[in-house]
Amino acid sequence: MSTIRFQALREASSRKPVHFEESGRKSALFGTNVFNEKAMKQYLTSDAFKAVQSAIQHGTKIDRKLADYIAMGMKEWALYKGVTHYTHWFQPLTGATAEKHDAFFETSFDGSDPVEKFGGAQLVQQEPDASSFPNGGIRNTFEARGYTAWDPTSPAFIFGTTLCIPTVFISYTGEALDNKIPLLRALSAIDEAATEVCKYFDKNVKKVTATLGWEQEYFLIDKALAESRPDIMMTGRTLLGHTSAKGQQLDDHYFGAIPTRALVYMRDLEQECMLLGIPVKTRHNEVAPNQFEFAPIFEETNLAVDHNCLLMDVMQKVAERHYFKVLLHEKPFKGVNGSGKHNNWSLATDTGINLLSPSKTPMTNLQFLTFFINTIKAVNDYESLLRSSIATASNDHRLGANEAPPAIISVFIGQQLTKVLDELKEVTKGKLSPEEKTDLKLNVVGKIPEVILDNTDRNRTSPFAFTGNKFEFRAVGSSANCSNAMTTLNTMVAKQLKDFKIEVDSLIDAKAMKKDDAIFNVLREYIKKLKKILFEGDGYSQAWEEEAAKRGLSNFKTTPEALKARISKQAMELFSEMGIMNQIELEARYEIELEEYAKKIQIEGRVLGDIATNHVIPTAIRYQNTLIENVKGLKDIFGAEFESIAKEQIILIKTISKHIEGINSKVGEMTEERKSANGLKDAQLIAEAYCEKVKPYFDVIREHCDKLELLVDNELWTLTKYRELLLTK
Incomplete structure (x- = not known):
């Protein structure tokens, strides 16, 4: 046996679980290293605290003078925690995170009177090298200026001895050079559009928040074994290797007893997550040997995306302590399941209502149906664009395989909701007239039970499935930044809700139609157009591929094919109208992703x-x-x-x-x-x-x-x- 392989196997086989002691209840540890509301109340002045809260809740700008007070409080909190450096933590278009550490320590001009200094200017803005990050031609090599700017909606946190401040990244000429800016714009757009629609049902709704719960799948490989494979170390996957006689065919790994070494790693990782305010809740074995999953409690989408990016960094760092290598590649091993990152998405009001969860009353169910049907309509109209949002070289290996949804985007809603939509579609032959009563409509709508969760089966072959109180976008890759998919999804749903309101208002104004009748009329017309995208069967079958082609659905099996939708006329109009990205930003991202x-x-x-x-x-x-x-x-x-x-x-x-x-x-x-x-x-x-x-x-x-x-x-x-x-x- 080769020396390297022999030494790697001997080292791996001799591993003992790294000693790790969990300390304290998770509820007591949660957010300890986060400059959250509790910390802000302790370290900020009343005016500074109110300014941050207003920025988070209403998007108001923070005065530079108040920024000095915020920075002072943040610094004192961080120094108390033993922090020595700070960094603007951002998400350039590399798909990874970026950070440049600066010490709080400064001296006077003559070198005397050393002091820990951190002011509002350092908090609010920094200047990294814009030309050294992917920019798709927005900046020339000699034009290096770019700015990171503080995002107060995502709290600062401490990792190690560094205060990390989540920021956006923009060019000197104002274009977005990161994944966060388009996402924040998309979340603002859906908040505005969804809030306006919500007012049809509840005038008290002032804000709608898009929520996200990601499921992070990954492989754990012994560090020595990984280092003995050049392909794993340089590409994140095995480029060759015959399948093992025993793999996943006995289905004995899925939800099985977690191996001791892996469990100790998970406990250590969970401890770090609790300190960082990442609300991980679920851990289990996945289908393939050495494959596992973490899943959190739902959060506001921007924060959830930041937390997932942070988690992927922390996973690798904690793995080093346990002599593991974490593989986030979508298909690291041939012949066994690859890894995804299911994005569970929903909408919640500031009055505490999940807009994708049915309730007991027909009228509230009408609200549910409004957001449910509009979401499906958005996917129907923009399916090729949604497919492009998860297109990468690594995800191409997974899409269409036996554990992942196909490259054809379709929506699964289950038999019960399919039946409900069919009944709604057939309530009347023509359009509702002002004289038509709404009793029949409400009776049909009222058939939806409060809890759909157990009444809809899970279709593992569906890339976009309704699972009871949320939609699960299953096609997102395990190594991906969720922001790309979430920016696209929230933008197209926001556009659809905006168009929906225009149609409803026109019926109310032009035909003197009652509000509920107008809503129902528009929804029923939408249902008639959704046959193309709704599919309940086996997404892996050849029959579906043929049927999808007849329906006119796209089937982009490779990234170069799929990415063309990013610069289509439809995409340009959508992102421009909704104020998410301009033509320059879209074309730059297209070129970056191709490169x-x-x-x-x-x-x-x-x-x-x-x-x-x-x-x-x-x-x-x-x-x-x-x-x-x-x-x-x-x-x-x-x-x-x-x-x-x-x-x-x-x-x-x-x-x-x-x-x-x-x-x-x-x-x-x-x-x-x-x-x-x-x-x-x-x-x-x-x-x-x-x-x-x-x-x-x-x-x-x-x-x-x-x-x-x-x-x-x-x-x-x-x-x-x-x-x-x-x-x-």
Whole structure:
């Protein structure tokens, strides 16, 4: 066995669970390291506290003078906690988070009188290098100025000895260079649109909040084993490796007893989450070996997105303490389930009502149906744009596989609600007249039970499913920043609600129709148009793919295909009208995502070529030489009879040669295709070339490598195998 692999396996097998003691009740620990309302009341003046609360609740600007008082209180709180540095924590268009640490420590001009200093100017704004982050051509390389600006709606927190201040990131010319700004704009848009619609039912509603509950799936791999695999370390997934004889086929891992090492890691991670105010609640084994899941309590969407970004960082840092490597890639292992990040989305009023939860009364059910049907209508109209919001090179491996929804966007609502919509659609043949009574309408609406949760089955093949009091967007990838999907979803629902109100008001004004009649009339007309998007069956079937094509639904199986919807006329009009992103910002993101796709495939191609050429082939030749020596020995002993005696060895030698030749030739061809792709100038053409010309070689090269893994002596194989990666505890 190779030295590296042997040492990795020995180190992994000798691991003992890292000692970890949970301290205190979770309720007592929760938010201890967050500058939350409790901390603000203690460290801020009354005026400063009111200013922050007003900014959070109403979006009002904070006066610079008050910002000084806020910064002073925040600094004193942080210093009391042992903090030495502060940073503006932001989300550039890399998909990761970014931070630059500055010490509170300062001295006077002559070097005397050292002091801890942090004022309103440092709190509100900083200037990172805008040219060094992806900008899609918004900024030239020599134009480096960009700004981070404080987001008071997401509280500052302490991680380690650093005060982290959530911020937005904008260019010198004002364009959004991050994921947070478009999300905040989208949340403001849906608040405004949904609040206006809510007033049809309750005049007291002043604010509607989009809520999000993400489910984070991930793999835990022993650190030493991960480090023995160059593909895992450089791409986050295995580019080759034969499937293990035992994988997930017995269904014995899902919801099984959590392995001790993993459980200790989870407890430590939960402790960090409690301190940081991340309300994780659920933990369990997922379907594949070494695959697990964390899920939190629902939160306001902007805060939930920040918490998920923070969690992904904290997961890796805590994993180091436990000698684990966390894999967030959507498909790190062939032949077993990949990982997703289901985004559970709903809308809640400031009066305490979940707008996607039916209640006991028909009138309130009409409110539920209004938001329920408008959401489906938005998905119906913008399904290709919604698909583009979750398009990445890594998610392409997962969409359509046996554990993930297909690339075709459809909506599942269950048999009971399907029946309700069918009945509503057939209440009358034509449009409601002003004289028509509403009793029949309300009777039909009243058939919806208060709790739908147990009356709708879970369709694992549906990318967008109603699950009782929320919609579950199941197609989001495990490594993704939720903001992209949530920005798109909230924007298109906001637009739909805005259009809905215009239609209802026009019926009320033009036809003197009663409010409830007008609402019901518009909803019924919408229902008639939803047949295209509603689907209750098996999303994996070939029959559905054919049916979806007949319905006119998009089926973008690759990222370069899907991303075109990002700059379509429909997308441009939507994001522009709703004030979310302008044409420059949309085109920049389109180019960035295409470039990211091409670069990831490029890196994977290089890594695969390197491993196949420098690991697999030399190992195969070494074993082949052993076989050749064996055959020579047999010839010396048995003479003319050796051919019949060494028949299998000779066949094996030839087979190994065939696979070696296959690897050499295909790696060479792949390299030439990469060179051709790199020579193109247009980002779309480069991405398409990598998708259509380079990526297909991956499976062919892998097939040869995986066959050799089965043929070559286990003691010689240099790469840690699937059975060792996935089944080591």
